[in-house]
Amino acid sequence: MEVSELGEFGLIDRLTTDIKHVNSSTLKGVGDDGAVLQFPPDTDVLVTTDMLLEGVHFDLTYVPLKHLGYKSAVVNFSDIYAMNGHPRQITVSLGVSSRFTVEHLEALYSGIRLACEIYGIDLIGGDTCASRQGLVISIACIGDAPKGRAVYRDGAKDTDLICVSGDLGAAYMGLQLLEREKVASAGKKDFQPAFQGKEYLVERQLKPEARRDVIDALAKADILPTAMIDISDGLSSELMHICKQSHTGCRVYEERIPIDYQTAVMAEELNMNLVTAALNGGEDYELLFTVPLHAHEKIEKIPGVKVIGHITKEDLGCALVTRDGSEMELKAQGWNPLAKKE
Amino acid sequence: MEVSELGEFGLIDRLTTDIKHVNSSTLKGVGDDGAVLQFPPDTDVLVTTDMLLEGVHFDLTYVPLKHLGYKSAVVNFSDIYAMNGHPRQITVSLGVSSRFTVEHLEALYSGIRLACEIYGIDLIGGDTCASRQGLVISIACIGDAPKGRAVYRDGAKDTDLICVSGDLGAAYMGLQLLEREKVASAGKKDFQPAFQGKEYLVERQLKPEARRDVIDALAKADILPTAMIDISDGLSSELMHICKQSHTGCRVYEERIPIDYQTAVMAEELNMNLVTAALNGGEDYELLFTVPLHAHEKIEKIPGVKVIGHITKEDLGCALVTRDGSEMELKAQGWNPLAKKE
Numbered sequence: 001m002e003v004s005e006l007g008e009f010g011l012i013d014r015l016t017t018d019i020k021h022v023n024s025s026t027l028k029g030v031g032d033d034g035a036v037l038q039f040p041p042d043t044d045v046l047v048t049t050d051m052l053l054e055g056v057h058f059d060l061t062y063v064p065l066k067h068l069g070y071k072s073a074v075v076n077f078s079d080i081y082a083m084n085g086h087p088r089q090i091t092v093s094l095g096v097s098s099r100f101t102v103e104h105l106e107a108l109y110s111g112i113r114l115a116c117e118i119y120g121i122d123l124i125g126g127d128t129c130a131s132r133q134g135l136v137i138s139i140a141c142i143g144d145a146p147k148g149r150a151v152y153r154d155g156a157k158d159t160d161l162i163c164v165s166g167d168l169g170a171a172y173m174g175l176q177l178l179e180r181e182k183v184a185s186a187g188k189k190d191f192q193p194a195f196q197g198k199e200y201l202v203e204r205q206l207k208p209e210a211r212r213d214v215i216d217a218l219a220k221a222d223i224l225p226t227a228m229i230d231i232s233d234g235l236s237s238e239l240m241h242i243c244k245q246s247h248t249g250c251r252v253y254e255e256r257i258p259i260d261y262q263t264a265v266m267a268e269e270l271n272m273n274l275v276t277a278a279l280n281g282g283e284d285y286e287l288l289f290t291v292p293l294h295a296h297e298k299i300e301k302i303p304g305v306k307v308i309g310h311i312t313k314e315d316l317g318c319a320l321v322t323r324d325g326s327e328m329e330l331k332a333q334g335w336n337p338l339a340k341k342e
Numbered sequence: 343m344e345v346s347e348l349g350e351f352g353l354i355d356r357l358t359t360d361i362k363h364v365n366s367s368t369l370k371g372v373g374d375d376g377a378v379l380q381f382p383p384d385t386d387v388l389v390t391t392d393m394l395l396e397g398v399h400f401d402l403t404y405v406p407l408k409h410l411g412y413k414s415a416v417v418n419f420s421d422i423y424a425m426n427g428h429p430r431q432i433t434v435s436l437g438v439s440s441r442f443t444v445e446h447l448e449a450l451y452s453g454i455r456l457a458c459e460i461y462g463i464d465l466i467g468g469d470t471c472a473s474r475q476g477l478v479i480s481i482a483c484i485g486d487a488p489k490g491r492a493v494y495r496d497g498a499k500d501t502d503l504i505c506v507s508g509d510l511g512a513a514y515m516g517l518q519l520l521e522r523e524k525v526a527s528a529g530k531k532d533f534q535p536a537f538q539g540k541e542y543l544v545e546r547q548l549k550p551e552a553r554r555d556v557i558d559a560l561a562k563a564d565i566l567p568t569a570m571i572d573i574s575d576g577l578s579s580e581l582m583h584i585c586k587q588s589h590t591g592c593r594v595y596e597e598r599i600p601i602d603y604q605t606a607v608m609a610e611e612l613n614m615n616l617v618t619a620a621l622n623g624g625e626d627y628e629l630l631f632t633v634p635l636h637a638h639e640k641i642e643k644i645p646g647v648k649v650i651g652h653i654t655k656e657d658l659g660c661a662l663v664t665r666d667g668s669e670m671e672l673k674a675q676g677w678n679p680l681a682k683k684e
Contacts, residue, residue, distance in 0.1 A: 027386065028494065031587070033424040033571060034390035034485070036492045041383040044369065048376035049467065049482055051435040055474040082375040093393040093480050124389065127480075132397040133473065138435050138480035140391055143376070150378045152370065229375060245373070 001102040008128055011102065015109045019123055023088045025144065026122040035124035037089065042147040046087075047140065048079035054134035062178045065104055067206045069111025072137045075232065077119050078210035078285045080143035082230035084151035086215070087143040089124045090116065094138075095131030108137075119212060149224065151289070156227040156246035160290040160311040163225075165214045165304055167258040168235055169274070172281025173266040174198075174205030180270075200262045208285045215287075217302045228289035234280040237332035238288050240318055246290075249316035252309035252330070255323050279320070280333045343444040345472075353444065354470055357451045361465055365430045367486065368464040377466035379431065379484065386492045388429075388485040390421035396476035404520045407446055409548045411453025414479045417574065419461050420552035420627045422485035424572035426493035428557070429461060429485040434468035437478030450479075461554060491566065493631070498569040498588035502632040502653040505567075507556045507646055509600040510577055511616070514623020515608040516540075516547030522612075542604045550627045557629075559644045570631035576622040579674040580630050582660055588632075591658035594651035594672070597665050621662070622675045 003011055016030045028036035039045055052058060052072050060068075073090060080087040092112060096105065116123055121141075181193035195202050210230075218225065227246055229238045235257070243250050257278050267274040290311055291299055299305060309321075318330040345353055358372045370378035381387055394400060394414050402410075415432060422429040434454060438447065458465055463483075523535035537544050552572075560567065569588055571580045577599070585592050599620050609616040632653055633641055641647060651663075660672040 028492070032494050032496075033421040034388045034427070034483075036425070036487075037387040037389065038385075038489070039381065039387065043380075045379040045381065045387060045484075046376045047379065047431070047433060047466065047482070047484060049433045049435050049469055049480070051437055051469045051471055051478070051480055053437050053471060053473050053478065056437075056472050079375040083378070085376075089389070091389060091391045091482060093391050095393055095395050095398075095478065125391065127391055127393045129393055129395060130398050131395050133395065133437075133475040133478065136393070136395065136437065136478050136480075138391070138393055138469075138478075140389070140433060140482035141376075142387075142389060142484075145378075147380070150370070152374050154374075 003096060003098070003100065003102055003105065006102060011105065012128055014102065015105060016123065021122040022120050023122050025088050026124060029122060029124040035089065035091070037142065039144055044085070044145045044147055044150045046080050046083050046085040046143040046145060046150060048076055049138065049140040050076050050079070052137040054136070059182070061182050063206060065107040066111035069108040070115045070207055072139055073112045073115035073121070074208055074210050075285060076139045076141035077121065078230045080141055081210050081212055081215045082228050082287060083143070083145065084149055084215060084225065084228060085143040085145035087119060087121050087141050089122045089142040091124060091140045092126035094126070094128045095133065095136030096128065097131045097134050100135065119210065151225050151228040153227050153229050153242050154245035156242050156248050156290040156311045158248060158311055158313050159293050160226050161293060161296060161299065161307045162239070162250060162252060162288070162290055162309040162311060163299055163305050164235070164258065164286055164288050164308050165211050166284065166286040167260045167263065168231065168284050168286065169278035169281045170201050170204040170260050170263045171208060171283040172277055173263050174201035174203070176270055177201055177266060178205060198262055198266060200260060201266055205283065208283065210285055211287045214302070214305060221298045221302060223291055223295050223298055225289035225291050228287060231284045231286045231288050233282045234333070235288065236279040236330050240330060240332045242288070242290065243318050246311070247314050249312040249314050250309060250318045251312055251321055253321045256306060256308040258306050345438060345440070345442065345444055345447065348444060350470055353447065356444065357447060358465065363464040364462050365464050367430050368466060371464060371466040377431065377433070381486055384489040386427070386487045386489055388422050388425050388427040388487060388492060389482065390418055391480065391482040392418050392421070394479040396478070401524070403524055405548060407449040408453035411450040412457045412549055414481055415454045415457035415463070416550055416552050417627060418481045418483035419463065420572045422483055423552050423554055423557045424570050424629060425485070425487065426491055426557060426567065426570060427485040427487035429463050429483050431464045431466045431484040432458065433466060433482045435480040436468070436470045437473030438470065439473045439476055442477065461552065493567050493570040495569050495571050495584050496587035498584050498590050498632040498653045500590060500653055500655050501635050502568050503635060503638060503641065503649045504581070504592060504594060504630070504632055504651040504653060505641055505647050506577070506600065506628055506630050506650050507553050508626065508628040509602045509605065510573065510626050510628065511620035511623045512543050512546040512602050512605045513550060513625040514619050515605050516543035518612055519543055519608060520547060540604055540608060542602060543608055547625065550625060552627055553629045556644070556647060563640045563644060565633055565637050565640055567631035567633050570629060573626045573628045573630050575624045576675070577630065578621040578672050582672060582674045584630070584632065585660050589656050591654040591656050592651055592660045593654055593663055595663045598648060598650040600648050
């Protein structure tokens with residue numbers, strides 16, 4: 001069905017039908033000039049937003065719309081977790097060109113709604129309009145944290161431990177794999193992409209998760225990180241944000257960077273430097289954070305979190321300590337979407 | 343200067359330099375994974391968002407970037423006022439193709455920042471990325487209202503008075519004028535557009551204002567509207583939203599619809615039906631609201647607000663009472679951006 005048959009309001013009705021709210025802070029969602037929220041006293045309200053553009057952030061040749069919807073929502077949740085908060089609401093704005101049907105948008109929304117269901121988020125509004133530029137997705141996310149518990153990027157201190165959740169570089173390797181198979185499939189009918197043994201990489205690229213579990217585990221262990229950020233542009237780039245804003249340096253140990261087996265195999269296959277991929281590959285959506293040295297024992301007990309180095313005084317700079325003990329200056333080679341040209 | 347020379351973070355630094363916050367609810371703005379806000383107890387937090395796409399919502403042939411920035415922000419403020427709240431913060435997400443230079447984006451931002459300055463809003467974050475085609479602007483706005491004072495679309499009651507601020511149809515006529523002059527200018531050097539005597543129309547289209555004054559006047563007069571909406575898609579369409587959600591009908595009197603002299607002259611010149619333009623022309627960003635009958639005297643005293651009709655029982659339907667006393671069914675012919683095709 002063509003979108004124009006329904007019009008803006010008909011489409012919104014259809015996409016947002018049966019939406020239920022699970023958060024007590026959501027008073028009024030879709031259907032007015034704005035949504036209305038009510039937070040308990042002594043709450044910090046967190047706000048973040050992300051824009052995803054077709055041809056820049058995603059390629060619909062190999063990204064299913066449902067996955068795209070899921071990922072678009074999750075990357076926003078990840079930003080709120082990275083503030084040590086819990087996401088509660090999202091607004092979804094879509095620009096849609098005429099090649100998208102109502103069914104396409106329902107697939108996209110089903111992914112957004114699935115992410116909301118899994119993470120306990122309310123879809124409270126948005127905007128839907130025609131686009132000349134393919135698909136445009138802009139999501140804003142609202143979250144909360146108990147007053148004074150939000151964690152910034154600028155609180156890291158000399159001797160703090162640098163911790164990271166999960167493993168790194170897999171999403172980037174998944175992207176390389178998907179791009180390779182896209183090229184291989186060109187013009188071929190009944191092409192079967194070679195994903196066997198690399199499912200984890202594809203999943204990390206197409207269906208990332210946000211680390212609510214880590215935020216909950218930190219709270220349970222009564223650890224308040226001194227600084228935190230989520231890894232969307234690569235470990236190197238994010239670490240340098242923390243160090244720049246905290247006026248510190250850092251040392252990260254190559255041998256401690258968590259890397260999955262499939263990531264290593266794929267790097268080998270593509271003749272890529274594995275550490276470079278883990279340092280600079282983006283879209284892992286893992287949490288990078290620093291904790292005081294005395295939290296060492298508690299941190300070690302949290303599953304899926306690894307200490308990869310420590311914060312130093314600013315004049316020592318930011319460096320990777322390689323396996324042979326030498327130091328390599330860290331550079332933010334992270335994915336820079338604005339360096340790309342039309 | 344090319345945007346790629348600065349990169350995403352350099353660009354954001356440049357555009358957001360010297361940003362000061364004026365609202366006590368803004369704790370932390372640009373520069374982290376998310377912004378942090380703190381509202382006083384017993385506050386309703388309001389959230390709205392709008393997306394503007396080049397070639398659909400604006401034409402850079404005749405829309406200066408500074409004006410575009412101003413308008414992009416103001417249309418969001420308008421949504422918060424339409425909830426009977428006050429806007430406090432915005433996030434700005436931009437998709438930018440390579441034909442835009444840093445100076446272009448500075449012009450756009452100068453308009454956004456001017457709007458923020460005039461309305462007392464804090465710019466607290468956003469996202470900036472490359473676009474393959476044209477300019478994409480997505481703004482989310484956060485506001486507040488004292489608990490229980492937010493006004494929805496669904497509270498209108500039989501016999502309520504229907505009120506509107508300002509005058510209608512001018513922004514639409516401004517658009518017609520700008521489009522006409524664009525066509526006339528094609529291929530001509532040193533073309534001078536014929537805006538004399540029509541400055542108001544051009545201003546209404548290019549630099550709309552949001553009606554904070556009306557919200558403040560209503561509060562001062564201790565009038566809580568029963569329903570409210572801002573007129574972005576045309577009076578007809580917005581009235582029908584209120585009636586549909588409130589389960590009522592309405593009668594609006596043609597002779598009471600406020601129309602500026604310049605709008606009337608332009609309609610005559612273009613051989614357009616003036617009432618149709620006032621009913622269905624969008625982008626006026628005036629407030630449409632209903633108040634109980636007993637507020638009549640108080641409402642009459644608010645400058646720039648006019649009573650244009652009244653709410654009826656649902657089964658009477660929605661109609662315009664023309665000058666000769668006959669009734670014409672209202673239809674939502676408002677601007678439907680999704681009916682447009684690529």
